[in-house]
Amino acid sequence: MTDFWLTYQSNVDLAFVGCLFALSIFAGLWSGVFSVAPIGFAAVAAYTSVQLVATVPWLPSSMLPIIGLLVGSSLAYLSSFVFLHLSSHYLALSTIATIVLVRVIALNFDVMTGGVVGIAVPKFVETKDLALILMVVCFVFWRVRRSRLGLSLEAVREHPEVASSIGIDVDRTRRIVFVCSGALGGLAGVLHSQILQYISPDTFYLHLAFFTLAAVVLGGPLHWFGPIVGTFVFALIPEILRPLMGDTTDIGYGLILIMIMLFARRGLVDPRQVDRLSSRIRNVRKAVS
Amino acid sequence: MGLFFQQVLNGLAVGSGYAMFGISFGLVFSTMGVLSIAHGQISVWGALSGLYVARHFGWSFFPVAVCAMISAAILAVVIDMVAFQPLRGKANPISFIITSIAVWFILLSGIGKLLAFQDQTFDTSFLSFGEIRFGTTFLSAGQVWLVLSSLAVMLVVLGVMTRTRVGARIRAVGFSPEFASLSGISPIQTIVITCLISGAVAGLAGLMTGIAFTNVGTSLGEGLLIKGFAAVVVGGFGDVRGTYVGGLVIGIAEVLGGQYFGGELRDASAFAVLFLFLMFRPSGIFAEAKFGAAR
Numbered sequence: 001m002t003d004f005w006l007t008y009q010s011n012v013d014l015a016f017v018g019c020l021f022a023l024s025i026f027a028g029l030w031s032g033v034f035s036v037a038p039i040g041f042a043a044v045a046a047y048t049s050v051q052l053v054a055t056v057p058w059l060p061s062s063m064l065p066i067i068g069l070l071v072g073s074s075l076a077y078l079s080s081f082v083f084l085h086l087s088s089h090y091l092a093l094s095t096i097a098t099i100v101l102v103r104v105i106a107l108n109f110d111v112m113t114g115g116v117v118g119i120a121v122p123k124f125v126e127t128k129d130l131a132l133i134l135m136v137v138c139f140v141f142w143r144v145r146r147s148r149l150g151l152s153l154e155a156v157r158e159h160p161e162v163a164s165s166i167g168i169d170v171d172r173t174r175r176i177v178f179v180c181s182g183a184l185g186g187l188a189g190v191l192h193s194q195i196l197q198y199i200s201p202d203t204f205y206l207h208l209a210f211f212t213l214a215a216v217v218l219g220g221p222l223h224w225f226g227p228i229v230g231t232f233v234f235a236l237i238p239e240i241l242r243p244l245m246g247d248t249t250d251i252g253y254g255l256i257l258i259m260i261m262l263f264a265r266r267g268l269v270d271p272r273q274v275d276r277l278s279s280r281i282r283n284v285r286k287a288v289s
Numbered sequence: 290m291g292l293f294f295q296q297v298l299n300g301l302a303v304g305s306g307y308a309m310f311g312i313s314f315g316l317v318f319s320t321m322g323v324l325s326i327a328h329g330q331i332s333v334w335g336a337l338s339g340l341y342v343a344r345h346f347g348w349s350f351f352p353v354a355v356c357a358m359i360s361a362a363i364l365a366v367v368i369d370m371v372a373f374q375p376l377r378g379k380a381n382p383i384s385f386i387i388t389s390i391a392v393w394f395i396l397l398s399g400i401g402k403l404l405a406f407q408d409q410t411f412d413t414s415f416l417s418f419g420e421i422r423f424g425t426t427f428l429s430a431g432q433v434w435l436v437l438s439s440l441a442v443m444l445v446v447l448g449v450m451t452r453t454r455v456g457a458r459i460r461a462v463g464f465s466p467e468f469a470s471l472s473g474i475s476p477i478q479t480i481v482i483t484c485l486i487s488g489a490v491a492g493l494a495g496l497m498t499g500i501a502f503t504n505v506g507t508s509l510g511e512g513l514l515i516k517g518f519a520a521v522v523v524g525g526f527g528d529v530r531g532t533y534v535g536g537l538v539i540g541i542a543e544v545l546g547g548q549y550f551g552g553e554l555r556d557a558s559a560f561a562v563l564f565l566f567l568m569f570r571p572s573g574i575f576a577e578a579k580f581g582a583a584r
Binding site: 029032034082085086088089090092093094096097100101104105107108109206210213214217247248249250251253254255257258261262265 | 322371372382386388390392393394515522554556557567568571
């Protein structure tokens, strides 16, 4: 059992952080905003945390995730004034351009970032910390889904015009969610860098963004539990595909993603079924008591 | 001053590649509303096919270019039929972006495998001349061909879109597939034609950029995708002339930024132009000057 744990601990850690990344992208989709910008914010937050550890030695390591949250949310707030004015296509490609831009900056400001070689990151988190953080984040998502904000988010996603006609401030709702998704991205970036104990400009690049997105879509982009299921399934796929496909495992990912989009667009976790299931559990409980 | 003109010429060459790609990208976007992340890899595929026939059969420039265009056009149609056509009329715009990402995964990995996961040098000795000189400034043969082919593509696509029945059909389907089919235009047929044109142009853009910089790799696709998108934003999508000018602006901004603010800011200056436009003029330079009816 300990051997098993030693072999797979890093995979589990990565999956936990992958869940945070997935939830950050899901948060945008929840309000109908397709944005991969949180990955770019994650890079900035990760580099910031590394530099802080180096320059401020007395900083308690438990502050680092909070710094990630702050960096991510402030970047998201500032950039929301550019992004949220754009229509969905322009928004999507501009956030992809943001990731590319962050990489260009990371490659060239090698005093801060180590350039193409990358930079070593001291590790402070353990698996139980990651699990705790993920549980807290999930709790927040669970509460939000049942709140007025969650309801207005879904209204904004499904029909912005109708939403604004019933008194929902569409821009404000989207901005709140965009800032939250940026904060989650920053948090995940800091944790990701600590697990890898190393970051380079390619750590937070399009691959991470698109893998995360694929996990969200596989799990189901309509319920917060979907991205979590999707991330764990995606963490298992390479173990199955690698023996079959070798260095072209990505082709398998692409095929799976196309299949999902063609045949199961609601993903593995469908809120209609989730709600039906939870009401059935409630009924059973009522019958028992 | 000679250096400045030299850099402007280099910028024109770089920008011509972006312009050509932007035209192809914008054509798909304005006709079908699909913003395909995988489009850059279609260019790489074109460049790869050109590289293959040039290396193995020793063909001269024109057959190589035709071959690159045909294979990229076929790939574009296949992608559309497999990944986008089943979603039409059923899914929201975000779904198209996601399937295009799936295609991106497949193409990036497949093409990477074919290129043995490293950049390949494009031997351009089949071009008939070495370079063109204007006083102290010069353009290499690859760059000259890139600039000329980009201009030619712009004029041909413009002519097709504004002067021919095919162009009218493409614009009609772009306006509304339902109305177009009411007036006897088959949307699916038109979409295939659009894919053929845009795939061929994307393939040519990839091939010419590969020849001009004597290098073919999968990173070529990402550069073209982001800078081509920037060209569409700067020019204002909807008119090939606008996109063409936008591409040149991005290319010149990139090269001059690299020259005067330091080489590390080369790409950053192209992005700066993109984000300035997104912030202050997301409809592009030519938003108000409507060039005829070409959407």
